[in-house]
Amino acid sequence: MHAPPAVPSTSSARMSVRRPGWPELAIGLCVLLVLEIGLARIAFSMHLSDTTLAVFMSALSAVVAGGGFAAAVLLRIRRAQSFGVIRTSRNWIVVGIAGGIAVTVLKIPATMVYTALFGQTTTGQEGWSTASSGGVAAVTVSFLLLGVLTPIGEELFFRGVVTTVLLRYGAIAGVFGSTLVFALMHGKPLLMVSAVLVGLPAAELRRRTGSVWPGIALHITFDSVSSIGLFIIVPALTH
Numbered sequence: 001m002h003a004p005p006a007v008p009s010t011s012s013a014r015m016s017v018r019r020p021g022w023p024e025l026a027i028g029l030c031v032l033l034v035l036e037i038g039l040a041r042i043a044f045s046m047h048l049s050d051t052t053l054a055v056f057m058s059a060l061s062a063v064v065a066g067g068g069f070a071a072a073v074l075l076r077i078r079r080a081q082s083f084g085v086i087r088t089s090r091n092w093i094v095v096g097i098a099g100g101i102a103v104t105v106l107k108i109p110a111t112m113v114y115t116a117l118f119g120q121t122t123t124g125q126e127g128w129s130t131a132s133s134g135g136v137a138a139v140t141v142s143f144l145l146l147g148v149l150t151p152i153g154e155e156l157f158f159r160g161v162v163t164t165v166l167l168r169y170g171a172i173a174g175v176f177g178s179t180l181v182f183a184l185m186h187g188k189p190l191l192m193v194s195a196v197l198v199g200l201p202a203a204e205l206r207r208r209t210g211s212v213w214p215g216i217a218l219h220i221t222f223d224s225v226s227s228i229g230l231f232i233i234v235p236a237l238t239h
Contacts, residue, residue, distance in 0.1 A: 020082055024072040025165045028157060032068030032185075036060065051138055058145040065153035072161045083160035088211035096214035099201045100221025106197055107222075114193050147227035151219035158182045158199070159206040159215045167207060175203040198222055 043056050073080055114120070162181050167174030179199035183192040202215030 018077055018082070019168070020072065020077060020161060020164050021168070022165065024075055024077070024161060027075050028068040028072035028161045031071040032064050032157065035064040035067045039063065055138055055142050055145070058142040059149070062145055062149040062153040065150070065157040069153070069156040069160055072157070080160075083156070083164055084206055084210060084212040085156070085160060086211050088209050088213050092205070092209050092211070092214040093217045096202075096205060096217030097221050099205070099214075100218040100225075103197045103201065103218065103222050104225045107194055107226075110193050110197060111190065114190060118189065120190050143224075143227050147224035148220055151223045152216055154182075155202060155212050155216045155219050158185075159202055160212045163203045163206045171207055174207055175200065178203050194222075194226075 039060060040057075043053060043060075048056065069083070073083060077083075158178060158181065163174050163178040166177040169177075179196055182199040183195040186192050186195045198219055202218050205214040205218065206212055
């Protein structure tokens with residue numbers, strides 16, 4: 001006589017279908033904010049050189065966003081796959097890169113329109129270009145931090161956590177809601193313009209593919225081009 005198949009316990013069944021929710025979003029945001037405020041205060045209290053401070057600030061976004069993502073994953077679920085860290089097709093990666101190029105092009109007229117309406121011409125990131133005075137090593141490190149690691153960290157948190165949680169309430173809440181959070185977290189109005197341009201397509205790619213990787217490809221493309229301007233073009237024009 002064959003033994004009956006094992007039936008998973010109720011708790012095990014619940015764990016297998018658990019999705020990220022408000023606890024993950026709350027703890028992730030708390031950790032992100034604590035890290036951002038705490039690390040920034042430590043850096044400014046150390047009286048670092050302008051170049052060293054610029055490199056440190058280049059790393060800040062990647063560290064705090066990555067910390068928020070890690071906290072959200074470790075809280076209950078402990079599976080990055082539940083937050084969209086799953087494989088996707090090469091075609092979707094290409095779509096993400098193409099989207100990053102399109103957003104980079106759109107940033108120019110969008111910034112011009114905003115500046116014409118409100119008069120603001122600075123983003124607050126200009127000081128980071130002082131890393132160029134530290135030579136090739138400082139520029140290379142800052143470029144990798146801002147152009148590659150920051151997009152990865154931000155996408156893991158804002159699309160992996162925020163978009164994932166808000167998609168429970170439909171496409172509009174997931175895509176537009178997470179983009180709004182992403183924009184507000186950038187603080188300065190002119191930076192919010194870029195955040196909206198990046199956030200909307202990245203969140204939609206997350207919704208359509210179930211993966212954060214196309215959005216990461218889009219964000220890296222956009223931030224890499226922006227970093228070239230920040231660390232190479234701006235310093236060249238100001239000397």
